[in-house]
Amino acid sequence: MNPLNELIVRTLPFVPKKVIRHFASRYIAGEKLEDAISVVKKLNEQKKLATIDVLGENITSESEAIEALNTYKLVLNTIKENNLNSDLSIKLTQLGLKLDYDFCYSNVEELVKLAKQLNNIVEIDMEDSSTTEATLKIYKELRSKYDNVGVAIQAYLKRSESDIKSLLPLKPRIRLCKGIYIEPETIAFKRKELINHNFKHLLNILLQSDAYTCIATHDEELINEAYRLIAEYNLTDDKFEFQMLLGVRPELGNRIVSDGHKLRIYVPFGEHWYAYSMRRFRENPQIAGYVFKSIFTRNSF
Numbered sequence: 001m002n003p004l005n006e007l008i009v010r011t012l013p014f015v016p017k018k019v020i021r022h023f024a025s026r027y028i029a030g031e032k033l034e035d036a037i038s039v040v041k042k043l044n045e046q047k048k049l050a051t052i053d054v055l056g057e058n059i060t061s062e063s064e065a066i067e068a069l070n071t072y073k074l075v076l077n078t079i080k081e082n083n084l085n086s087d088l089s090i091k092l093t094q095l096g097l098k099l100d101y102d103f104c105y106s107n108v109e110e111l112v113k114l115a116k117q118l119n120n121i122v123e124i125d126m127e128d129s130s131t132t133e134a135t136l137k138i139y140k141e142l143r144s145k146y147d148n149v150g151v152a153i154q155a156y157l158k159r160s161e162s163d164i165k166s167l168l169p170l171k172p173r174i175r176l177c178k179g180i181y182i183e184p185e186t187i188a189f190k191r192k193e194l195i196n197h198n199f200k201h202l203l204n205i206l207l208q209s210d211a212y213t214c215i216a217t218h219d220e221e222l223i224n225e226a227y228r229l230i231a232e233y234n235l236t237d238d239k240f241e242f243q244m245l246l247g248v249r250p251e252l253g254n255r256i257v258s259d260g261h262k263l264r265i266y267v268p269f270g271e272h273w274y275a276y277s278m279r280r281f282r283e284n285p286q287i288a289g290y291v292f293k294s295i296f297t298r299n300s301f
């Protein structure tokens with residue numbers, strides 16, 4: 001980590017909560033489900049799809065996992081009631097992955113089944129590398145029974161090419177992203193050029209396969225490469241979509257939509273916004289840099 005980023009990350013806990021909240025409000029829909037619903041309505045009006053995420057991860061008791069499960073179910077039902085164009089993104093550690101594999105599996109299966117009844121999709125986020133193996137195992141088991149489930153793959157992980165190859169026979173739905181956690185060099189590419197190189201390589205594999213590919217990035221170099229491959233392989237939009245995080249580079253997102261492509265926005269909401277934001281800032285000092293940039297370029301909070 002460069003010394004400036006390190007300093008920024010160490011200073012963040014002393015930044016007043018309301019300042020962090022102000023900054024985070026661009027990236028997080030709010031604390032309540034109604035907040036997420038109203039953000040999704042606006043996105044849908046702009047011809048953008050959404051994926052709603054309930055903030056929280058690494059729960060420590062079964063009751064917390066069941067609480068999260070119930071919230072996720074409520075989200076799926078509310079999406080249907082409001083006739084919104086949004087799916088659901090989930091984190092397996094929020095549904096008990098670190099407590100018990102079978103318990104977690106049955107929670108996720110319940111959600112995927114409900115989503116199926118409601119004609120919706122569940123996208124499984126990929127968390128840090130201690131969870132990769134179990135997450136993919138759960139995904140494979142579910143995908144062999146249901147067609148409405150996707151999983152994220154991180155281009156910074158050296159294992160991702162072989163993971164993708166092992167998933168391809170299942171005709172998977174894969175969200176390709178760079179990866180947000182801090183991982184050791186033994187298992188992960190650390191330099192941006194290497195991560196981007198691997199992202200392009202994996203994207204090329206996915207776009208030539210039977211997978212449905214969600215291209216999750218705000219990096220113009222990678223978006224341009226996706227455009228190039230889409231044209232080269234003459235792909236129609238039943239094969240891929242672009243994905244971005246709420247509040248990040250909306251002008252680039254508008255361009256993707258006006259170019260006629262599908263764009264899905266990741267919309268996180270929930271009471272755990274502070275812990276979530278701080279973790280994200282610590283995990284990705286580049287984002288912490290954005291916080292500071294935003295703090296120093298705004299006049300009031």
Ligand SMILES: Cc1cc2nc3c(=O)[nH]c(=O)nc-3n(C[C@H](O)[C@H](O)[C@H](O)COP(=O)(O)OP(=O)(O)OC[C@H]3O[C@@H](n4cnc5c(N)ncnc54)[C@H](O)[C@@H]3O)c2cc1C
Pocket residue numbers: 124125126127152154175177178179180181216217218219220243244245248249265266286287290
């Ligand atoms: C829809 C979606 C789902 C994701 N799911 C996962 C997941 O399941 N697991 C996982 O590990 N990671 C996930 N990520 C995060 C992803 O791995 C990256 O950490 C993140 O998207 C930043 O990488 P980038 O490709 O945008 O490239 P970067 O090079 O990091 O960013 C490109 C440019 O985008 C802008 N930018 C990027 N992030 C921000 C920000 N937070 N604030 C302001 N500007 C920003 C900057 O201008 C930057 O120069 C997801 C990302 C998206 C878009």
